[in-house]
Amino acid sequence: MTAKTDYSRNDDFFVNTADLSARRPPPRSKNAVVQFLKRPIVLVSIYLAYVVLLLINWDSLKNWLVDDILNRPAAEIGNGIEAMWLGFWIALPYLIYSIISAFAIQMRLGIPFFRNLDFLSDITQVVFLFAVVAGLYTLALNVMDNTQIPINWNVVQRQFPVEVSEGPDFNKEITWLKDIPLIGNTLADAIVLQPGTVTRSLITGVINTLRAVLLALIFSTVLGVFVGVGLLSNNWLVRNISTVYVEIFRNTPLLVQLFFIYRGLLGVLPTSPRDAHQFGDFYLSGRGLNFPKVLTTDTYSYFFVCVIAGLVVGAFLWRWRLKVQDETGKPANTLAWFSLAFVGLGAVGLGLAFALGGSPFKLDYPVLDRFNFSGGSRWSSGYLTLVVGLTFYTGAFIADIVRAGIQSVSYGQIEAARAHGLTSNQTLRLVVLPQAMRLIVPPLTNQYLNLSKNSSLAIAIGFYDLYNVATVVQNQTGQAVALFAILMGAYLVISLLISLLMNIVNRSLRLKTR
Amino acid sequence: MSESYHRPDETFYIAPKDAPPSRRPPALTIGPAGWLRKNLFSSVGNTLITVITVAVIAAFFYELITWSVAKAEWNVVNNTTRLMMVGLYPVDQIWRIELIAVLLVFLSGLGLGVWGGNARGFFITSLMIIIAALIIPIGAERIEAPPVRFLITPTDAIGPMLFVGDQGDTVRLAVEPIDDNAIANETAPFVGYIENSPGSSSSRALWNNAKAQVVAGSLDLTNYNLQLTVQLLDANGKVLEEQLSTPERRRVNFEFELPDDDWYYVQVLRDETGEAIYDTVDGVQLPIAPARSLPNTGYAWVRIDGVTTMSSQLTDVEQRTKKYGDVPAVQCPTATECRRLVLEENVRFEGARSFKAFLKTQLDPFLQEIIVSLIVGFAVMLTAYAIGNFAKQSRSPDSKKVVSRFTIIGWVVFFPLSWILLSGFEDPNSVHPFLRMPEVAQSLWGGLILTIVLTFVSLTVAFPIGILLALGRRSKLPIISIFCILFIEIVRGVPLITILFMAKFIVPYFAKSMSDTELLIRLLVGLTLFTAAYNAEIIRGGLQIIPKGQIEASQALGLNPFSTNLFIVLPQALRAVIPAMMSQSVSLFKDTTLVSIVGLFEFLGMIELIVNGQQIYRPYQREAYLFVGVIYFIISYIMSSLSRRLEESGAGTVRKMRKA
C-alpha cells in the first residue's frame, strides 16, 4: 500500500514492496440491496413472478386496451394489437431495468445512454423480446381464430376408432415370464379396428415407431460396421463393392429406396398367403413376412433365473480376471471366462427346465388357414420395408463414419503398437478402436437421430408409426395444431433420449487431456 | 579376395567399387499378376472372400442384366419422360422451361470458362449436361407408339380398343396367322408390346394355355381356319370402315386413314358363322371341333401399328382429353366403366426379349427422347465455355472483367427470371407483347424441374437466414441466442415431414391472407426454415474455427462488430464451410422427395402418380423407381463428389490460404 502511494506521485520508477495476494472479484455493486437484486436467480424469480401475475391479470389488462380503448378492432388487427400489448408487458420490466441502470451510469460515470454499450445491448434485447413475443402470439391468436374446429387439447382423451393395421394387442394380457415372445411380436396380426382413446392409438404409433427404429438401429449398426471395415479391406473387390454400396445408398433419397422395396420388390409378390414364397417356416408374400414365434413356457422361469445368474457370475469373473491380470500379469481372457459362466449356467438352466417339466420354449408356427395365416408372428410389408430401408440407408452412412473413424487413427499409432509387440488383434482392440470410437460416436449419434426422424417416412408406405397414426387422427378430428404439438414433442423426446444415451457413451470414451 | 567381403558373417565390409545393377522385383510382386496377388489373393482368407464375392457379383449382375434387357418394360420411362421432367406444364409453354435450361447451361459454361479449374469443370459439365438433357424435352412428342399385339383365338377376339388419332394418321393392322406348332415353344411372339382389350382375357394367359395344349398334343396350330372382321369405329360407335380377313394362312394387312382428330375404336370380330364346339378336358376349355360349315379354328396375332392407344401413352390422357374431348362412352355402360375396361385389362409382359429387341423397343425410344436435348445442351455448353475461356485467356484484362461481370449479373438475374418464366403473368396483356406469357398455375409445375426449383429456392433463401441464426446463436445477448438455439434445435429435432405438414396445414391459419397461398409457397417456407436451421449449425462450425485473434485484430483496428463480421469473420467462415454446405445441398436435394407425401408432384411424386395412378403402368414399378433412383443418384453423386473434391483439395479452407 505504501508503494502505491509513492507511485501516485508521478514517479516513473517504482519497486513494488507490497505483498499483493489475489482477491476475489469485486461485487458489481457496493449497495447490498442492489447486490442481492442483481443475482441471476433473484432476477429470474422476480421476473417469473411478474410473468405469472401478468398472465393471471391478462384478461382484464387485455380487455382494457382492446375492448375499452380501441373498441374491438377487426379480427387480425385486433390480434396483432393484443400480441403487441402482451409483448410490451413482457418486455417492460427489462426495459425499465435497462433504463434505470443506464440512468444510474449516466449519473455516476457521465456516459450518455445512447453511447452506453450495456444499454445498447439491453435495448436490442428488449426490442427483440418484444418482436418475438408479439410475432409468435399474433400467429398463435390467428391460428386459434382461423381454425374451423376450435383447438382442443383434450383430443387425446377422446374415444375414437382409429384403424391401425398393426400394433400391440391391448386385449391380450401378458403375464410376467410367461407368453412373452422372445423372438417375434405380440402384435395383433390381422387388420383390426382398435376402438379406444386417441391416446391408445398414439401409444400404438409410438410402439410401432420404436420397434422399427430399434431394429433398424441395431441392424444398420451391424451392417455399417461390416461395410465400414470392408471399405478399408485390403481386398480390392471387397473395398470397391463396399464403396459402391455406400455411394448408391447415400446418394439416393430414402423415400425412393422405400418405394422401390415396398412396391418394386414386395409389391410384385403375390398378395394371397396361399401363393406366398416359402422358406422353411418363413412365408414371404406381398403382405409381409410370417415366421414362427418363440414363446416361453411354464418352466421358462428356471431357465431365466439361471441365465441371469450366469450374467452376474460372468460379470464377477470378468472383474476377477482383470484383477488377476493387474496383479500377476497373466492374460485376462475375460471374454472366455465370461462366456464359460454364461453358457455353463445357461445349460444348467436348460437342463433344470427339462428335468422339471419340459422345454422352456415353444415355437408357434404360422399355419395357413383358408384366407390367412394364424399363429406365428408377422412383419407387415410396411414394417419390413421400413426396417430394411432404414437399415440399408443408415448403414451406408454409418459405414462411412466407421471408415473415417478408423482412418483417422494415424498410421504411426498402429506402427507404434506393432513395434511394442502387440498383436494385430490387440492393436485394434487396445489402440485403434478406443481412438476411433471417440471420432465415431458423435456422428453416429447424428445418424441414430436421423434414423429415428426418418422413420416418419413410414407414412408413405402405409406403416402405422407414430407419425402416420397422428396424421390419421388429425384427419378424423381436424385437431392439426394439438396433434402436431404432441407429435413434435414426442419426436423431440425420442431425439433427446438418443442424444442422452449417446452422450453417456461419448463421455465414457472421452480422451482425458489437460 | 573381394568376393569374401560379400559374405554376411564378416565383421568388416567394404562395398565393391561398382554398385550392383538394380534388379527387377520378383515377377509375382509387380504387373497385373502382382496387383492381383496383392489385392485379391494375398492370403487364403482373402482368396476365399474374393471367390465368394465374385460369385455373388456375377450372379447379381447376371440377374440384373437379363432382367433389364430381356424383361423390363422401360417404356414406362420412355413414354412419360415429359411428365417426369416438367410435370403437367402446358405443352405449348414448355419452351419457357427449355429457355431456362439453356440459360442455366449457358451461364454455367460461361462461369466455368472464366473462372473454372479444369478438374472441377468435368463434374460440373457433366452435371449440367445431364440436367439439360433431362429438362429440355424437345424430343418428347416424337416417339412412335410401339406396335400393339393381341392374340386371337377361336374363342377370343378383341373388343373395342380405344385410341386417339389425328386427321390423316394411318392405322395399320396386320393379322398374322399362327400356323406352326414350333412357334408354340418360343416366346418370340411376345417380343414387343402386349396389351389386352376389354372383352378378352389376357393374351399372355391365352397364349400359355394354347402352348400347353400344343405340348399336350390336344391342339394343332397347323389347322388354321380363322375368319376375322376388322372394324374401325368412331367415337360414337359408328363403323367407319370394315374389312374381312380370309381364312387363309397368310399375313393380311389392313390400312385405315383417320378422317378427323378424335377418339377411335378398333375392334376385331370373329366371323360368327363359324362357331366352335367346346368341351372341357382336364379343366381346360378346348374347341374340340369346328361347328358348322365354316370351322373357326386357329390362332393369330393381330398387330396394330401407328396408333396411340389410351393405354400405351396413358399419362397424356389429360392433355388428350383437352384436345379430343372426353373419353367416349360408346359400347361401355358408362365412361368410367369404359375407361376402367380399357385400362385394367392389361397384363405384364413376361416373355424374354432378345437384345436386338431391347435396343429397338426400349433403348432406342429413350435415346430418341434425349438425343436432341443432349446435343443442344452440349452445343450451348461448349459455346459458353469457349466464350468464357477466350475472355479469360485474351490479353486485354478488360474482356475477362466484362465477361465475369456479365456472368455474375447473369446468375443474379437468372433466379428471378426463371421464376417469372415459370409462372408467367397473371394478365399477359398488361405486359409488352414480346413477354406475353400466360400464367401457369403452380399446381401444374411438377417433375424434375419442380425438384430443382425447390432445391434452388430453399438453398438460396435459407443461406442468409442460416447466417443470421448462426450469428444469433453465438451472440453475447442471451435472449437472442436462446431464441436461435431453440429454433435451431427444435427444427433439427423433428422430422422434416412434420415441418412440411405444419406448413401445409397450419400455415394457412397464420393469417386469413395466407389461407389461399399456393401449396408450393407454403412448402418452400417449410423447406427453407428446415434448411436454414441445418445451415446455421454448419456455419456455426465455420465461425468456431475462425481464430479469436482475427476478431481481436479487427477490433483493434477499430472496425465495429458489423464490419468485423462482414469483412473478416464471414468471408473466412463461409469459405471454410463450402464442402459441408455442398453435402447439405445434396441432403436437401434428396429431401425434396418428401414434398410428394404432402401433395406436390415433384420428380418422385410424378413417378408415383404415373405408376400408381395409371393402371397401365402399375406393373412397372421396379423400372420406374429404378430410373428415378438412377437420376437422383447421378445428380447427388456429382454434387457430393464435388464437395469431396473441394474438401480434399482444401479449396476454400483457411488452411490453404495460410500455406506459404
Added chain:
Amino acid sequence: MSEQSNSNGSGYIIECEDVNKWFGEFHVLKDINMKVKEREVVVVIGPSGSGKSTLIRCINRLEEHQEGKILVDGIELSNDLKNINAIRRETGMVFQSFNLFPHLTVMQNITLAQRYVRRRPRRDAEDMARQLLQRVGIPEQANKYPGQLSGGQQQRVAIARALAMQPKIMLFDEPTSALDPEMIKEVLDVMKELARSGMTMLVVTHEMGFAREVADRVIFMDSGRIVEIGTPEHFFENPSHERTKLFLSQIL
C-alpha cells in the same frame, strides 16, 4: 501536439490507476499502476502468465478491466461506445500470431480499416499502404496473400496495417515470439525505426536486447502485479527486487 491532445495535461498518454482484473475467480491484474509518457518506449517483460498481455489488451479494451481506471490520451476506458471507438483509433496493436486476414491481400489488409473506419478514399488508402509497405521494407508484396509471405514479412505487414490508422500509441503483444530466429531481426529493425521516429510504444516481449537498446523504461511483471519499473540500465544492471533478480538470472 501532445499537450493539446492530452486533455488532463499531465504529459502521460497512458495512465493506469489501481487496475484490477479477474478471469472468473482468477485474479490476473492486481492493482496495476503505470503511466506512459508521450513518445516513450516502454517494454513489459515477465514470466509467462504474469499478466503482461492482459495488461496491454486492457489498454485498447480487447479485455475489460473490473476495477480502477485506465486513461488513454485522456479518455477513460468504459462502456462508452464513443470512447471505445476513440481509443481504438488512437492505438494500433500488433499481435504475437500476426492475425493478418488470410482471405485478403496485403493491400486489402492495410486499406480495409482505413476505408471503413477512417473513411478514406480508396486511392488515398492505397497510397498510404504503399508508403507504409515501403517503410517496413516490403513494397513488392502488396498483392500477395498473407499465406504467401514468411512470418517476418507477415509481422511487418501487421505493423504497417496498424500504422495505417495513424495511431498515437502502438501496442506490441510479443511480436517476435512466433518467428524463426532469422526473421526476428527484420521485425525488430522495423520496431526500432518506429521507436526512433518518436512513436509511443508499449511492447510486451522477451527480446532483452531490444529492451536494453530501445526502451526508455522497463516494466517487470509477475503473477499479475508490477514488480519493478526502471530504466533499462538500472533494471538489467542493478535490479532492486528479489523476484527481478531471480528472473534475470534465469534468462540471462
